[in-house]
Amino acid sequence: MLVLDRQTGQRQDSAFQRFPELLREGDLLVLNNSRVIPARLFARRVGVAGHGAPGHGEIPTGRIEVFLTSQAGECEWEALVRPGRKVQVGERLIFGEGELRAEVVARGEFGERTLRFERVADFYQALDRVGHIPLPPYIRRPEKDTDTDTDRERYQTVFASDRGSVAAPTAGLHFTPEILDRIRERGIRIAYVTLHVGLGTFQPVRVERVEDIHLHTERYTLPQSTADELNAARREGRRIVAAGTTTVRTLEHCAEASPDATFSAHSGSTNIFISPGFEFRVVRGLLTNFHLPQSTLLMLVSAFAGRERVLEAYHHAVDERYRFFSYGDCMFIG
Numbered sequence: 001m002l003v004l005d006r007q008t009g010q011r012q013d014s015a016f017q018r019f020p021e022l023l024r025e026g027d028l029l030v031l032n033n034s035r036v037i038p039a040r041l042f043a044r045r046v047g048v049a050g051h052g053a054p055g056h057g058e059i060p061t062g063r064i065e066v067f068l069t070s071q072a073g074e075c076e077w078e079a080l081v082r083p084g085r086k087v088q089v090g091e092r093l094i095f096g097e098g099e100l101r102a103e104v105v106a107r108g109e110f111g112e113r114t115l116r117f118e119r120v121a122d123f124y125q126a127l128d129r130v131g132h133i134p135l136p137p138y139i140r141r142p143e144k145d146t147d148t149d150t151d152r153e154r155y156q157t158v159f160a161s162d163r164g165s166v167a168a169p170t171a172g173l174h175f176t177p178e179i180l181d182r183i184r185e186r187g188i189r190i191a192y193v194t195l196h197v198g199l200g201t202f203q204p205v206r207v208e209r210v211e212d213i214h215l216h217t218e219r220y221t222l223p224q225s226t227a228d229e230l231n232a233a234r235r236e237g238r239r240i241v242a243a244g245t246t247t248v249r250t251l252e253h254c255a256e257a258s259p260d261a262t263f264s265a266h267s268g269s270t271n272i273f274i275s276p277g278f279e280f281r282v283v284r285g286l287l288t289n290f291h292l293p294q295s296t297l298l299m300l301v302s303a304f305a306g307r308e309r310v311l312e313a314y315h316h317a318v319d320e321r322y323r324f325f326s327y328g329d330c331m332f333i334g
Contacts, residue, residue, distance in 0.1 A: 001174075002322065002331040004313050006305040011313055013320060014332075016174045019287070022332055025187040027285070028233040028240045030226070032169040032247045033192040035160035037124065038131025038152075039068040043093035043102075045086065062086065064093060066115070067134065069166055070198040070216065075117045076105070080199070084111050096130035124163055134166055136326050155326075164196030164219065170289045170326045171244035189233070191226040195219070195246040195270075217269040220250045224265035230282070231263050241285035241334075245297050248283050248304070249274065255281040274300040276307055285334045290317055290324040305333045 003012040003022065014022075023029065043064045064087055067080040081087045091104045093115070100123075106114035120126050133151045157172035159180070183190060196219045230251070233240050242248045253270040255261050261281060273296060286304055291297040302310045313331065322329045 001329060002313060002317055004305060004309065004331060004333045006309065006333050009306075009309045009312070011316060016330060017179070019174075019332060020179060020182040020186055020188075022334065023183060023186060023188045023241065023285075024239060026189075026236075026238040028189045028191060028229055028238060029183060029243065030191050030193060030230075030240065030247050030251060031157070031159055031172055031175075031243045032195050032197075032250070033157070033159050033161045034165040034169060034194050034196050034246075035163045036133065036156055036165045036168050036197075037068070037163050038127055038133050039166040040132040040134045041066040041068065041095050041100075041127075041130060043095050046092050046094050066093065066095075067166070067199075068115075068131075069112065070196070070218065071164065072114055073116075075119060075123075077115050077117070078108070078198075079113050079115050080111075081113050084113075087113060089113075096126075099126040099130050136167075138325060159192065162194045162196075162221070164194075166199060167197045168326060169195070169197055169244045169246045171247075171287050171330060173327070174287075174330055175243075189229055191229040192223065193226055193247060193250045194221040195250045197246055217271045218246075218249075219267070219269050220253070221267040222250070222254055222263060222265055227263035227265050234282070239284045240282055241287065242283045243287045245286075245288055245300050248286060248300060251282045252278075252280060274303050276303045278303045280304065285332070287330060287332050289326070289328055289330050290314065290322060292324070301331075301333070 001014045001016045001019065003014050005011070043066050045062050045064055065082045068077045069080060070078045072078050087104055089104050089107055093102050093104070095101070100117060100120065102115040102117045104113050105116045108114070117123065133155050135151060135155060155168050157169065158175055158177055159172070180190065198216050198218050230240065240251070242251060249270060249272050252274065253272040254263055256272070276299065283304070286301070288301055291301065
């Protein structure tokens with residue numbers, strides 16, 4: 001773990017085991033408790049011989065890879081499909097042995113599809129049977145080894161509870177139950193928000209002007225208990241520390257959307273984009289992994305700590321062989 005003082009620019013090489021000692025008594029640590037779903041699926045396109053109820057007269061016509069990216073409605077999901085040219089609006093897909101079935105109801109600007117799933121007794125239970133954990137693409141293994149029980153356990157934070165993300169909120173992967181206990185023992189409060197991570201969070205910047213960057217919307221929930229903790233911390237002048245950029249975006253969106261900048265329990269969606277020049281209203285400390293160049297995540301970190309200081313810290317991290325990516329090392333900016 002690299003420790004960076006955003007006021008002075010001083011940095012220190014450390015280890016995450018020391019993170020509890022870097023927090024102050026009275027701090028409020030906020031974590032994203034979203035749980036990764038097995039969002040990578042394999043479907044068969046089906047042609048229909050004659051008419052009738054779904055499931056009758058279906059003729060399999062080839063395998064399609066489907067990656068669910070975000071929920072768009074009660075039974076609808078945005079998805080990436082491959083090979084995309086073969087999947088047209090109006091086609092139907094069957095997953096596994098028929099545990100899930102869906103119709104392609106729309107096509108998006110960048111080739112994504114909207115799938116409307118047929119109702120089942122328990123969608124997530126069916127998804128657990130036919131889906132695969134969406135490991136980052138740089139983890140290369142034979143297909144038969146890409147969804148082990150270990151992956152399903154390790155590509156989750158230890159506090160993950162609310163299902164809906166297609167990628168782990170990676171800053172949270174560093175925590176263990178023992179470290180969380182040590183944090184509480186130091187008099188630091190812990191609260192949770194939920195932001196379901198979509199692929200838009202990680203997409204590279206494709207436009208020349210910052211003003212033209214538009215993030216995909218992601219669903220979030222702010223519980224009443226967390227709203228109360230946040231309001232008390234701000235009222236008492238205590239520091240609010242966010243674990244991860246998804247937590248930052250949730251907190252700053254909620255504060256920006258409130259007329260008096262107080263927090264209240266609610267659910268919604270956000271596409272807030274944070275870049276240098278953004279005025280942070282809530283977050284005063286940030287735990288984050290190391291992000292790729294030309295990413296909106298790196299822009300957010302630069303907005304928080306200053307572009308030059310962040311770039312200097314990243315050069316140092318490269319020289320010292322810190323690990324990047326989802327299972328990599330982290331940086332605490334306080």
